[in-house]
Amino acid sequence: MIKPRILIICSVSYSLLNFRKDFIEELIQNGYEVWCAAPDFYDDSIKKIKAMGAHPVEFNLQRKGLNPFKDFKSVGELKKIMKELEIDFVFAYTIKPVIYGSFAAQQLNIKTFSLITGLGFTFSGVSFKARFLGQISRILYKLSLRKNNVAIFQNVDDQNLFLKQHILPKNKKSYVVNGSGINLERFRFKKSNEFNQGGAVNFILIGRLMVEKGIELFLDTALSVHKKNGNANFHVVGSPPEDLTFLASRLKKLHEEGVIIYYGRQEDVRPFLYGGDIFVLPTYYREGVPRSILEALSVGMPIITTVTPGCRETVIEGRNGFLIPPKELDPLIEAVNFFLDNPEKIEEMGRESRKLAEQKFDVHLVNTDLLKIINQNKK
Known part of the structure; x- marks a missing residue:
């Protein structure tokens, strides 16, 4: 039986190990073939990703700031990865992977699940730079989510803001989950x-x-x-x-x-x-x-x-x-x-x-x- 392939896209590889390890393992246990895309894999993280049963793949991403040429290059790289790996589903989290992963997946008609892990200072900052980046982020979110399949939020305030400001179309499915979760055994209760x-x-x-x-x-x-x-x-x-x-x-x-x-x-x-x-x-x-x-x-x-x-x-x-x-x-x-x-x-x-x-x-x-x-x- 061919396993469905899911591509998880993030902006830093350590988050796959620190925040998504349990999720990746549960996807594998549920019959998915998991590929993980990040811009900064190193030898130890590659080894740990493979030990979990997943497959690492690297792409270029400028984490901070806006550079249209570099950012659209990221879209092209992600599209190439999705096409070559014959990806069935995309799961992206944090702002740039959500936006650029969605743009790439839309061109290939790949179903996309976008996890909005907070809005950062671009939605709450008061400086000119923060307000400018906030406006750009709103526009890019709106363009990327309009053809997206599902948006997932980690608190209801963020979901309501996206709906109120028409960043997320009201006819799009959206859900709220309780954060990234915590491994209760790894962070055991105090003696x-x-x-x-x-x-x-x-x-x-x-x-x-x-x-x-x-x-x-x-x-x-x-x-x-x-x-x-x-x-x-x-x-x-x-x-x-x-x-x-x-x-x-x-x-x-x-x-x-x-x-x-x-x-x-x-x-x-x-x-x-x-x-x-x-x-x-x-x-x-x-x-x-x-x-x-x-x-x-x-x-x-x-x-x-x-x-x-x-x-x-x-x-x-x-x-x-x-x-x-x-x-x-x-x-x-x-x-x-x-x-x-x-x-x-x-x-x-x-x-x-x-x-x-x-x-x-x-x-x-x-x-x-x-x-x-x-x-x-x-x-």
């Missing part, structure tokens, strides 16, 4: 002795250290609380973009002054999650559902995050954490002080986080939904 035992309370932020993700608010909070309360530790895991030299300097300075503990980028964040008490992400960056929060939910940490779309889905207010307004310092300090004043709530609320991860964000539940969407719409 009893890993919860706070009455010592200093550890607040931790993990992720790409972009201004839009609230890193400066976290640092301002650390400064404010550090002056008044010696019972709080603030941990930062991640690294800022190369162009944010001012942020790199500030992180180094605050680390040297003992205000924060800065670890830089880490391949495996699990030891830091098990050593932390409360996870903090004061972001206003529009993600589908932040992966870092899902990891923290799974290990059993209370969450402090914002009402930004994609984040609000991860917190039941007062039960497993707190939702605060984005870009506001005082509510963040207030939420931090709650846990300093009520450390006995850390384990109780952490257990509620794990329950939410099990009930809503288990990767196998999310992948079951994705497979159901693909199987229902592949004819």
